[in-house]
Amino acid sequence: MNEELEIKFEQLSQLFTDRKFQILREQISEIEPADIAIFIEERLDEKERIVFFRLLPKEFASDVFIEFDSDTQENLINSLTDKELKAVIDDMFLDDTVDVIDEMPANVVKRILKNSTPQDRKQINELLEYSDDSAGSLMTTEYVSFNAKNTVSEAFDKIRKTGPDKETIYTCYVTDSKKHLLGVVSVKDLLLAKPDDIVGEIMDDNVISAETFEDKEHVAMKFSKYGFIALPVVDKEGCLVGIVTVDDAVDVIQEEATEDVQKMAAILPTEKPYLKQSTWSIWKARIPWLLILMLSATFTSMILSSYEEALMIISSGVLYTFVPMLMGTAGNAGGQSSATVIRAIALDEVKFKDIFRVIWKELKASLLLALSVGVICFAKLMLIDRLFNPNVSWGVAGVVSLVLVVAIIIAKFMGCVLPLLAKKCRLDPAVVASPFITTIVDALSLIIYCALAIAFVPLL
Amino acid sequence: MNEELEIKFEQLSQLFTDRKFQILREQISEIEPADIAIFIEERLDEKERIVFFRLLPKEFASDVFIEFDSDTQENLINSLTDKELKAVIDDMFLDDTVDVIDEMPANVVKRILKNSTPQDRKQINELLEYSDDSAGSLMTTEYVSFNAKNTVSEAFDKIRKTGPDKETIYTCYVTDSKKHLLGVVSVKDLLLAKPDDIVGEIMDDNVISAETFEDKEHVAMKFSKYGFIALPVVDKEGCLVGIVTVDDAVDVIQEEATEDVQKMAAILPTEKPYLKQSTWSIWKARIPWLLILMLSATFTSMILSSYEEALMIISSGVLYTFVPMLMGTAGNAGGQSSATVIRAIALDEVKFKDIFRVIWKELKASLLLALSVGVICFAKLMLIDRLFNPNVSWGVAGVVSLVLVVAIIIAKFMGCVLPLLAKKCRLDPAVVASPFITTIVDALSLIIYCALAIAFVPLL
Numbered sequence: 074m075n076e077e078l079e080i081k082f083e084q085l086s087q088l089f090t091d092r093k094f095q096i097l098r099e100q101i102s103e104i105e106p107a108d109i110a111i112f113i114e115e116r117l118d119e120k121e122r123i124v125f126f127r128l129l130p131k132e133f134a135s136d137v138f139i140e141f142d143s144d145t146q147e148n149l150i151n152s153l154t155d156k157e158l159k160a161v162i163d164d165m166f167l168d169d170t171v172d173v174i175d176e177m178p179a180n181v182v183k184r185i186l187k188n189s190t191p192q193d194r195k196q197i198n199e200l201l202e203y204s205d206d207s208a209g210s211l212m213t214t215e216y217v218s219f220n221a222k223n224t225v226s227e228a229f230d231k232i233r234k235t236g237p238d239k240e241t242i243y244t245c246y247v248t249d250s251k252k253h254l255l256g257v258v259s260v261k262d263l264l265l266a267k268p269d270d271i272v273g274e275i276m277d278d279n280v281i282s283a284e285t286f287e288d289k290e291h292v293a294m295k296f297s298k299y300g301f302i303a304l305p306v307v308d309k310e311g312c313l314v315g316i317v318t319v320d321d322a323v324d325v326i327q328e329e330a331t332e333d334v335q336k337m338a339a340i341l342p343t344e345k346p347y348l349k350q351s352t353w354s355i356w357k358a359r360i361p362w363l364l365i366l367m368l369s370a371t372f373t374s375m376i377l378s379s380y381e382e383a384l385m386i387i388s389s390g391v392l393y394t395f396v397p398m399l400m401g402t403a404g405n406a407g408g409q410s411s412a413t414v415i416r417a418i419a420l421d422e423v424k425f426k427d428i429f430r431v432i433w434k435e436l437k438a439s440l441l442l443a444l445s446v447g448v449i450c451f452a453k454l455m456l457i458d459r460l461f462n463p464n465v466s467w468g469v470a471g472v473v474s475l476v477l478v479v480a481i482i483i484a485k486f487m488g489c490v491l492p493l494l495a496k497k498c499r500l501d502p503a504v505v506a507s508p509f510i511t512t513i514v515d516a517l518s519l520i521i522y523c524a525l526a527i528a529f530v531p532l533l
Numbered sequence: 534m535n536e537e538l539e540i541k542f543e544q545l546s547q548l549f550t551d552r553k554f555q556i557l558r559e560q561i562s563e564i565e566p567a568d569i570a571i572f573i574e575e576r577l578d579e580k581e582r583i584v585f586f587r588l589l590p591k592e593f594a595s596d597v598f599i600e601f602d603s604d605t606q607e608n609l610i611n612s613l614t615d616k617e618l619k620a621v622i623d624d625m626f627l628d629d630t631v632d633v634i635d636e637m638p639a640n641v642v643k644r645i646l647k648n649s650t651p652q653d654r655k656q657i658n659e660l661l662e663y664s665d666d667s668a669g670s671l672m673t674t675e676y677v678s679f680n681a682k683n684t685v686s687e688a689f690d691k692i693r694k695t696g697p698d699k700e701t702i703y704t705c706y707v708t709d710s711k712k713h714l715l716g717v718v719s720v721k722d723l724l725l726a727k728p729d730d731i732v733g734e735i736m737d738d739n740v741i742s743a744e745t746f747e748d749k750e751h752v753a754m755k756f757s758k759y760g761f762i763a764l765p766v767v768d769k770e771g772c773l774v775g776i777v778t779v780d781d782a783v784d785v786i787q788e789e790a791t792e793d794v795q796k797m798a799a800i801l802p803t804e805k806p807y808l809k810q811s812t813w814s815i816w817k818a819r820i821p822w823l824l825i826l827m828l829s830a831t832f833t834s835m836i837l838s839s840y841e842e843a844l845m846i847i848s849s850g851v852l853y854t855f856v857p858m859l860m861g862t863a864g865n866a867g868g869q870s871s872a873t874v875i876r877a878i879a880l881d882e883v884k885f886k887d888i889f890r891v892i893w894k895e896l897k898a899s900l901l902l903a904l905s906v907g908v909i910c911f912a913k914l915m916l917i918d919r920l921f922n923p924n925v926s927w928g929v930a931g932v933v934s935l936v937l938v939v940a941i942i943i944a945k946f947m948g949c950v951l952p953l954l955a956k957k958c959r960l961d962p963a964v965v966a967s968p969f970i971t972t973i974v975d976a977l978s979l980i981i982y983c984a985l986a987i988a989f990v991p992l993l
Contacts, residue, residue, distance in 0.1 A: 103739045107758050232724055242721055243703045243762075260720055261702050264692055279563040297787055298567050300780035302703075302762055319779050320760035326783065327757055330790035331876050337794070338872030339865055347877040348890060355898040356905075359869050363906055366865050367937075370858035371917060377854035378922045390845050393853045394837035397975065398830035400857050401864075405799055405826050409819050412798030416791050417807040430808060438815040445820055446827055453828060462838045477827075515857065 082112050089121070094128055102130050109133070110140030123152045135164035142349060143176035150181050159188040166240045167193065168213035168321065171200045200315075208292045209285035211325065212306045212315030217245040221255055221273030225266045232260070241318050244303040247276045252312040254280060254305055282307045285314060290329050294421050296322035333419055336503035337412060339366065369512040373400070373519055380523035387530050391464035395473045396519070402446065403480035403518050407510045410435055410488030415502045418492060425497045431489050439485035447478035468530045476525055480518035487513055542572050549581070554588055562590050569593070570600030583612045595624035602809060603636035610641050619648040626700045627653065628673035628781065631660045660775075668752045669745035671785065672766045672775030677705040681715055681733030685726045692720070701778050704763040707736045712772040714740060714765055742767050745774060750789050754881050756782035793879055796963035797872060799826065829972040833860070833979055840983035847990050851924035855933045856979070862906065863940035863978050867970045870895055870948030875962045878952060885957045891949050899945035907938035928990045936985055940978035947973055 081104060088097040101109060109129070113122050126149055129137055138146065138161050150158060162170060162185060170189070174182050174197065186194050196214050203209025217239050219228050228245070236242045245263075247256040256276030266275050282305045283292045295304060296319055304322075306315045332342040339362035343350060350358075377384075377396070384392050414431060417423040423431060454470035487510045492502035541564060548557040561569060569589070573582050586609055589597055598606065598621050610618060622630060622645060630649070634642050634657065646654050656674050663669025677699050679688050688705070696702040705723075707716040716736030726735050742765045743752045755764060756779055764782075766775045792802040799822035803810060810818075837844075837856070844852050874891060877883040883891060914930035947970045952962035 105739075105741060105759055107760075229724065236721060236725060242724070260724075261696060264689070264702070264720075265696060279565075281565060297783045299565050300567075300783075302779065319762065319783070323757045323760075323779070323783060323786065326786055326790075327880065330786075330794075331880065334790075334794060334797070334872050334876045337797070338868050340869050340873065346880075346882045347873055348882060348887065348894070350894075352894065352897040352901065355894070356901045359866075359898070359902055360905055363862065363865055363869070363902060363941075364909060367858065367862045367906055367910060368913060370861050371913065373857040373861075374854045374918060375921055377857070378851070378918075381850050381854065385845060385850050390841050390850070390853075391838070393850075393856075394834045394841065396853075396857060397833040397837070397860050397979075398827065400861070401830050401833075401971070401975070402823065402827045404861075404864075405823055406819075408798045409800050409823070412794050413800065413807055416794045420787065420791065420806070422806045422808060427808065434808070434810075434812065434815070437812040438819070441812065441816045442819055442823060445816075446823055449824060450827060453831065457831060458834060458838075461835055481823075511861070515861070519857075 078108060081108075082116060085112055086116055089117075089125060098128055098130060101128070102133065106133060106136035107140050109137045113137070114142060114145055119148060123149065127157070131160065132164070135161045135169075139165060139169045139173065142345075143173075146173055147177060147181055150177070150184065155184070155188055158184065162189055162193075166213050166215055167196055167200060168211065168240070168315075170197055171210070174201065175205070203285060206289055207285060208283040208287040208289055208306050208317060209315070211289045211292060211321050212285075212317045213240050214315045215239045216303075216305075216313075216316040217242050218248050218313065219245060219258070219272045221247050221249070221271070221276070223272045224268065225263050225270045225272065225275070226268040228258075228263055228272050229268075240316070241303050244301075244316070246305055246313055246316070247272055248313050252314075254282060254307050254311060254313040256280060257305065280305060283317065284309070289325050290419070291421075292317055293322040293325040293329070297326065298421075329419065333415060333503045336501065337415065339363065366511065370515070372512065372516045376516060376519045376523065380527065383527045384523060387526060391462055391469060392473075392522075392526050392530070394462070396522070399473065399477055399480060399518055399522060400515050402477060403484040403514045404511055406439070406442065406446075406481040407484030407488040407514050410439075410485040411492055411510055414489045414492045418496055418502050423493070425493055428490070428493050431493065432486070435485050435489040436482075439482045442485070443478040443481035446481060447474045450474045450477050466530075469526075472522075472525050472529055476518060476522045479521055480514065483517055484510065484514040538568060541568075542576060545572055546576055549577075549585060558588055558590060561588070562593065566593060566596035567600050569597045573597070574602060574605055579608060583609065587617070591620065592624070595621045595629075599625060599629045599633065602805075603633075606633055607637055607641055610637070610644065615644070615648055618644065622649055622653075626673050626675055627656055627660060628671065628700070628775075630657055631670070634661065635665070663745060666749055667745060668743040668747040668749055668766050668777060669775070671749050671752060671781050672745075672777045673700050674775045675699045676763075676765075676773075676776040677702050678708050678773065679705060679718070679732045681707050681709070681731075681736070683732045684728065685723050685730045685732065685735070686728040688718075688723055688732050689728075700776070701763050704761075704776075706765055706773055706776070707732055708773050712774075714742060714767050714771060714773040716740060717765065740765060743777065744769070749785050750879075751881075752777055753782040753785040753789070757786065758881075789879065793875065793963045796961065797875065799823065826971065830975070832972065832976045836976060836979045836983065840987065843987045844983060847986060851922055851929060852933075852982075852986050852990070854922070856982070859933070859937055859940060859978055859982060860975050862937060863944040863974045864971055866899070866902065866906075866941040867944030867948040867974050870899075870945040871952055871970055874949045874952045878956055878962050883953070885953055888950070888953050891953065892946070895945050895949040896942075899942045902945070903938040903941035906941060907934045910934045910937050926990075929986075932982075932985050932989055936978060936982045939981055940974065943977055944970065944974040 085097065085100060088100065113125055117125055174185055189197060215238060217232055217235060219231060232242050243260045245258050246254060247258060248254055256278040257280045258272055258276040262275050281295065281299060285306055285308050292304065302319045304317045305313055306317060308314050328344065335342045341358040341361060343354065343358050414423060451470050451474040454465055454473060459465040491510055495502045545557065545560060548560060573585055577585055634645055649657060675698060677692055677695060679691060692702050703720045705718050706714060707718060708714055716738040717740045718732055718736040722735050741755060741759060743755065745766055745768050752764065762779045764777045765773055766777060768774050788804060795802045801818040801821060803814065803818050874883060911930050911934040914925055914933060919925040951970055955962045
């Protein structure tokens with residue numbers, strides 16, 4: 074939060090406490106709805122929130138409302154009269170109404186639907202049908218469309234008449250009588266055309282569109298690739314059913330990046346901002362993978378147990394002391410590759426068909442990396458570790474370094490292949506990759522280490 | 534890549550091989566510039582690229598050009614005549630020209646500047662002055678501005694006259710004679726107003742703007758918070774110097790998310806798409822942290838060495854076998870917290886001043902998590918591990934589980950505090966946090982483990 078906003082918040086607090094509501098209302102209209110929502114949620118208690126919300130200028134209330142946390146939304150809805158609720162809902166865009174409804178309990182949903190116009194209710198119900206991850210769930214049905222035979226001045230008349238209720242007027246769509254999407258025309262095109270030009274002639278008929286069931290992440294990528302400000306959504310028959318606007322695409326991009334970070338860190342994804350998560354919900358998101366990974370470490374204990382006696386006799390146990398370094402380095406190496414590939418998949422830079430290119434690339438890189446790390450590890454063992462522990466012989470240093478080289482190569486191979494395989498099996502690359510890589514690489518490198526140590530160290 | 538695009542690419546290839554250039558040009562104009570750039574880079578060799586690029590319809594060439602990789606751009610520039618180059622540059626928006634220049638060697642930069650108009654050259658040089666991470670480097674100077682006294686119809690005249698060269702016409706700015714930013718007016722406002730309304734009266738004078746030196750990540754967050762399609766950039770005197778458009782903000786959001794993922798995975802951030810990175814550049818990005826982390830594991834080896842004899846005598850070495858599980862679990866626990874906090878910092882949800890709220894939140898969660906994991910670990914040790922290794926006594930299981938509880942709490946504390954401290958010291962939370970957490974937590978939990986084991990296991 075910057076200082077300017079901080080000062081404004083202080084003023085709002087003061088005016089609210091002093092009950093100077095007239096001046097307060099004037100102040101409010103000079104602040105962005107997103108910031109007012111932050112003020113209400115962070116600075117006011119539940120009762121004050123309702124009083125303050127009722128003070129909001131009419132045209133502001135719904136813009137502020139959609140910025141709230143779902144808990145705040147629910148509390149507010151329960152405190153509003155039907156008439157107040159209706160005013161808020163009427164001013165909201167349909168995609169936002171659907172987002173609110175998605176998080177509400179059944180009785181609140183009923184109240185919202187009851188207070189919508191019959192036409193809105195029908196469209197809301199249609200939008201609610203789409204799966205949460207689809208373009209359909211992201212879109213709004215409030216767009217501007219023309220007939221191809223309209224003139225430019227007729228188009229402007231329609232924009233002036235219907236524009237105020239539309240989420241964007243800057244990209245308009247041309248459809249036939251059956252709503253088939255024929256083309257797209259921007260307000261810029263319209264402004265630069267002559268009033269009696271025909272819309273069908275100036276429109277662009279190569280339209281990039283999304284399908285209702287398309288993954289919303291995929292839709293967001295189209296925005297980032299092509300730089301659009303809106304994207305039409307069509308059904309299977311090619312009929313225009315809605316549009317997605319860039320602000321929603323930005324939200325998806327942020328959410329997906331957060332989710333990927335969470336999954337890579339072995340956390341179940343949550344949408345709530347960190348400071349709003351309860352201790353209980355943090356526990357629920359983190360405990361599953363923490364336990365799974367802890368339990369899967371049983372393998373490493375079992376492997377170490379079974380080689381225990383042998384390892385202790387050879388070089389009086391010194392080999393044990395390098396196990397954490399070996400497993401840690403292999404884990405880091407695998408993590409580098411999996412994070413790179415998972416992110417490249419998320420950005421649509423890499424597909425399953427690229428698997429051999431990816432393996433080849435990682436193989437070359439991992440050879441170079443493994444050899445560099447192996448050589449330096451060998452030097453470190455002979456120059457530093459030997460000072461502290463005379464049991465670090467040439468043989469021990471050699472076996473440790475060799476296993477490190479092999480473990481890095483295996484880890485990087487797993488790290489690049491597993492996310493792609495997961496993607497192919499329609500599993501989530503980020504969830505599947507990291508934990509499995511750790512477990513497999515840990516077990517494999519330990520077995521190789523123990524086997525090599527027992528075979529070679531006594532001979533050297 | 535979807536199938537439709539794949540088919541189009543096949544057609545383009547065929548037409549190009551058959552030298553049916555007329556039909557090819559028609560086909561090209563039906564494909565998005567971003568896709569044509571992909572086609573040229575992925576399907577054509579260096580010589581073909583130049584031939585193909587020359588075939589592009591004039592209005593298309595610069596849109597395709599800016600989508601290329603910098604290597605492709607450099608090769609193309611070196612093959613174009615001055616006249617061709619001038620045509621491409623003239624059609625580019627200034628912020629894109631600056632992006633291209635940023636990646637070019639000095640001789641190519643000279644040629645680009647030589648082939649720009651004097652006015653453009655002056656503005657390009659100004660934009661080049663801004664640091665790479667600033668709003669200034671992101672903005673373009675091509676925006677539409679009005680005088681507050683203009684009427685709406687005068688405003689439209691200006692849009693029609695100057696609009697074609699502007700990056701966006703949908704958000705326009707109102708400035709005084711000294712270019713001070715007075716307000717913002719959208720084309721929607723203008724369309725819904727009467728022709729003789731005065732711009733100064735319908736404009737919104739509460740403008741959210743960025744300053745030239747503001748961090749570009751911060752600027753991008755404003756887009757995601759407020760849902761803008763353009764944001765004005767002002768200098769220290771409050772004069773309008775440029776605008777940032779939402780497509781550039783989307784790119785920044787994607788890049789920053791990728792960078793954070795890379796840093797958390799102990800990779801130096803790179804901007805190039807994965808498949809375009811050379812083996813050498815992958816090596817350079819990954820080797821530093823891989824080595825640093827490997828070398829820092831010297832501590833763990835030293836700690837284990839110094840407790841070696843004691844650990845081997847107690848319970849005949851079984852304590853060693855749980856070291857990987859302890860360190861792995863503590864590492865996972867710390868990683869969960871640091872990833873969560875790093876992402877929350879990136880999304881501006883958490884600031885340094887929230888440090889005590891964060892610590893309190895993590896402390897509660899870590900107690901719950903640590904106890905759950907500890908209890909289950911104890912059960913696992915007694916029920917499963919004991920089957921394989923009779924040396925797993927009540928005492929061993931108790932110490933291992935207790936240390937696990939302590940290690941998880943320490944790891945989560947470090948995981949939430951270090952990123953915030955790094956942020957406070959103006960270091961990068963993502964870079965600093967993960968590697969240090971691993972090293973510190975590994976060392977601490979090992980020392981506690983060894984100390985507790987030696988003190989208590991023999992007594993039990």
